[in-house]
Amino acid sequence: MTTNAEHRRVILEVDDRGRVSLGKVGFRSMQVVADSTGDGGLILHPAVTMTPAEATDDKNPAAVVLLDRAMVSASEGRSTDLGSDLTPQQVGEFAQHLST
Numbered sequence: 001m002t003t004n005a006e007h008r009r010v011i012l013e014v015d016d017r018g019r020v021s022l023g024k025v026g027f028r029s030m031q032v033v034a035d036s037t038g039d040g041g042l043i044l045h046p047a048v049t050m051t052p053a054e055a056t057d058d059k060n061p062a063a064v065v066l067l068d069r070a071m072v073s074a075s076e077g078r079s080t081d082l083g084s085d086l087t088p089q090q091v092g093e094f095a096q097h098l099s100t
Helices: 052-058 061-075 088-099
Strands: 031-036 042-047
Touching: 052 061, 061 088
Parallel strands: none
Antiparallel strands: 031 042
C-alpha cells in the first residue's frame, strides 16, 4: 500500500465477475479486510493473517519473549540440531525471512 496517507478518490471498474483492481490506490500483493457500509460502500484495511496457534502465542507475553529470543538465536546461528536436514545457516536465513 502507498505510505502516503493523503485522501484520494478514484473510479474503479468492477468486472463481470465482481473483481476490482486496487493497484490505482496502492494496494498490491497484500491481504485486506473489507468492511461494508450501510450505503453499499466498502472500507478496506490492510491485514496480517496468522494461524490460530500464532494468535494464541501472540496473546501470551511470555511466549512472545521466548519466540523473539529464539528468532535472535537462530539468526545468529545459535541452534540445536534436532535431526533436521537444514544447516544452521539455512535456519538463520529462514528466521531472518520470518522477521521481515
